[in-house]
Amino acid sequence: MDALPELPDLPVRSVLDEIGEALDRNGTTVLIAPPGTGKTSLVPLALAERGLRVAVAEPRRLATRAAAARMAELLDERVGDRVGYAVRGERRSSANTRIEVVTSGLLVRRLQSDPELSGVDAVILDECHERHLDADLLLALLLDARGGLRPDLRVLATSATVAGDRLANLLGEEAPAPVVHAHGRTHPVTTSHLAPLRKERIEGTVARAVRTALDEQHGDVLAFLPGAGEIARTRELLADVSGVDVLPLHGRLPTGEQDIALHRGTRRRVVLSTAVAESSLTVPGVRTVVDSGLSRVSRVDHRRGLSGLVTVRAPRAIAEQRAGRAGREGPGHTYRCWPEHEHSVLAHYPEPEIRTAELTRLALELACWGTPDGSALRWWDAPPAGPLAAGQEVLAALGALDANGVVTERGRRMVELGLHPRLARALLDGSASAGRRTAAEVVALLDDDGLAQDTELATALRKLRGKGSGSQRWRREVRRLEGMVPTPQDPPDSGDDALVVALAHPERLARRRSPRSRVYLMSGGTAVELPRSEVREDPSGLPTSEGLAGSEWLAIAVAERDPSRAHGFVRLAARADQRLAEQAAPDLLSTTDEIDWHDGDVRARTVRRLGSIVLSDKALETPRASAVRAALLEGLRTAGPSLLHWDEDAKQLRQRLAFLHHEFGDPWPATGDADLLAAAEIWLEPELSAAATRSDLERLDAGEALRRLLPWPEAGRLDELAPDRIEVPSGARVRVDYGGEQPALPVRLQEVFGWTSVPTIAEGRVPVLMRLLDPAGRPAAVTGDLESFWSNGYRQVRADLRGQYPKHAWPDNPLTASPSRPGRSG
Secondary structure, eight states, X not given: OOOOOOOOOXXXXXXXHHHHHHHHHHSEEEEEOOTTSSHHHHHHHHHHHTTOOEEEEESSHHHHHHHHHHHHHHXXXXXXXXXXXXXXXXXXXXXXXXXXXXXXXXXXXXXXXXXXXXXXXXXXXXXXXXOOHHHHHHHHHHHHHHTTTOTTOXXXXXXXXXXXXXXXXXXXXXXXXXXXXXXXXXXXXXXXXXXXXXXXXXXXXHHHHHHHHHHXXXXXXXXXXXXXXXXXXXXXXXXXXXXXXXXXXXXXXXXXXHHHHTSOOSSEXXXXXXXXXXXXXXXXXXXXXXXXXXXXXXXXXXXXXXXXXXXXXXXXXXXXXXXXXXXXXXXXXXXXXXXXXXXXXXXXXXXXXXXXXXXXXXXXXXXXXXXXXXXXXXXXXXXXXXXXXXXXXXXXXXXXXXXXXXXXXXXXXXXXXXXXXXXXXXXXXXXXXXXXXXXXXXXHHHTSTTOOOSSBHHHHHHHHHTTOTTHHHHHHHHHHHHHTSOOTTOOOOOOOHHHHHHHHOGGGEEEESSTTOSEEEETTSOEEEXXXXXXXXXTTSOBOSOSGGGOSEEEEEEEEOOTTSSSEEEEEEEEEOHHHHHHHOGGGEXXXXXXXXXXXXXXXXXXXXXXXXXXXXXXXXXXXXXXXXXXXXXXXXXXXXXXXXXXHHHHHHHHHHHHHHHHHOTTSOOOSXXXXXXXXXXXXXXXXXXXXXXXXXXXXXXXXXXXXXXXXTGGGGHHHHSOSEEEOTTSOEEEOBOSXXXXXXXXXXXXXXXXXXXXXXXXXXXXXXXXXXXXTSOEEEEESOHHHIIXXXXXXXXXXXXXXXXXXOOOSOTTTSXXXXXXXXX
């Protein structure tokens, strides 16, 4: 490259030679430099001046274009001359280009197709600290390429906040890579906290903070919000602010609107931005930052099977980085939209995306590189085994991997499309089923998160076709995708948008739970809810067939979790029907005979399903006997042994056995509920095999069955050790009560005259508690010592009951009196 013009006096200038020399010596280097030091614009220019052809990898499209524009401006050239850029579907470069700024994902694609990375001498990985999935993968692949085909390839990793030692160890081979520091020139930034009011949405809090900043501070205001939706709503709340330009800044804006936000205006400005302005972009004129405290990150809800972007609390490192934007050009101020006491409990750093994201796309990239599990690569954080395996299962279902986990020709075709494998499948198969234009239009919409502002896919597409917001970018992508699909045997466009959605996400085909419900069950087993805005009602207040809620079936494109709700919620979907669902997801269809315990009885049916959705349910007349037996056992475990018929003899036998198990242990069986259920297949045969319904179980004689648990030969001593009845002095045989902690004998007092000691059982180990009754059978006294009772307690009982029962014997000396049975007087 020709000699550079005079570069701006930014902090990184002082270390440019050090960076170049470190790369010449070691091949890899780490540059730690905070935002605003010039690392994104000056370092590539300095390396190119040393004769190197440089590729700069940026985490976002907006930052890619902005970095190229800034370097071209410093060279007083147009973008595409010595400095160019490339994002998916758009490239501006020429034969003179020596520096090309590309997104990390696009550079991964180039490396896959050309592992030698021909025409590139040095790669700069900008903003490594953001830990995006594509950036982590790109670094791992570059290090692998250096270890084999391209040992001469220079790799410079730049970061604003990450610990340099760990990155240096990763980049180094025999020794850590050198670390170069460029210290920023920052001005002091003071902080205020402005907490949300009760029930106030974050847009309201940010709008209040912006108004406060405009009143209390000078210069432009940069406000950070999690996404484009929050930016639009905040902008509406600030519509009445006079003399100030309120500008959005996010990746889905047309290039012209992005440029407006990135250049000084003639009036004071409020720039409402997503995370794109945290580190990789500079917004000039900013002296005040308003921080919502929120970030939008990729997450997978494994329990619900939902993945996508969710809103989380931004960690402290991000909050400090955002605040630093206020101190670029002079003393500044930051307003944080959360209580001050909450700041100390925030996480320190953002979670690497590789730990939280859905990894299907990563799994395909690794398979194409030849290391399906990634074990051959050097990682900051290796991909978690579980999510990676889940991604490989999806790829196998899509036909992208064979049975051995090796990428197929179809899988390589998917990679070439530069889409998530699900969307690549939708484009390829959808083109054959619904037509190239329909498939390309739907896939282009699904691949641009947030492009659809409506829940109904048909409405979103109609607005885009009619030049609605974002339509220019969408149309460009549609043309690109159409051109990547073969034309032979291209069917006429059917306009079946739902089919394309279902091909991408068959697990999100959904059926309404009931006629008036907004809740749908997806084939993957997760319930999701439509917004109330999708329900159309007739004059009587009943739902109509219009809108999404009027359709029994939906093909859901985007569904997200909400921790505050029982269900997920639908963000984008298309009307569908059962025929389409079966066409799109034949692998999910199944027909099974199901015999189980349901609502308190055996249920036998033949069920046809699409995943978790029941399509038909018919009674099964001749269910398998073994399955019925298993269902009955399930019912017993659910309802407990009380489901059986227990007469008094059966209950007594159960209690006697429990007593003996307590006193002697094995081989006498335990007869608690859990014990009986565990042994049900032993003591309930053959009755269990002969039963077919709940009523059969309820008629089953539990006592007769329970005798199968008696141990032999010990069972011969059952009546000796735990007698059912004991003969008392009156000659009556009274049943022993084994239901309490100690066996008891409930007997009328007059029947035991003459007894001086209580009977014992269990080989004399256990005395029987005497539960003495009055002539009417009501409790009169309880004792374990009859001799003491006759001497002391009897006199009080006699005094209390003698007048009440004058016809019954109440002798002065019960030890010499004759016992009498009930009904006899003395």
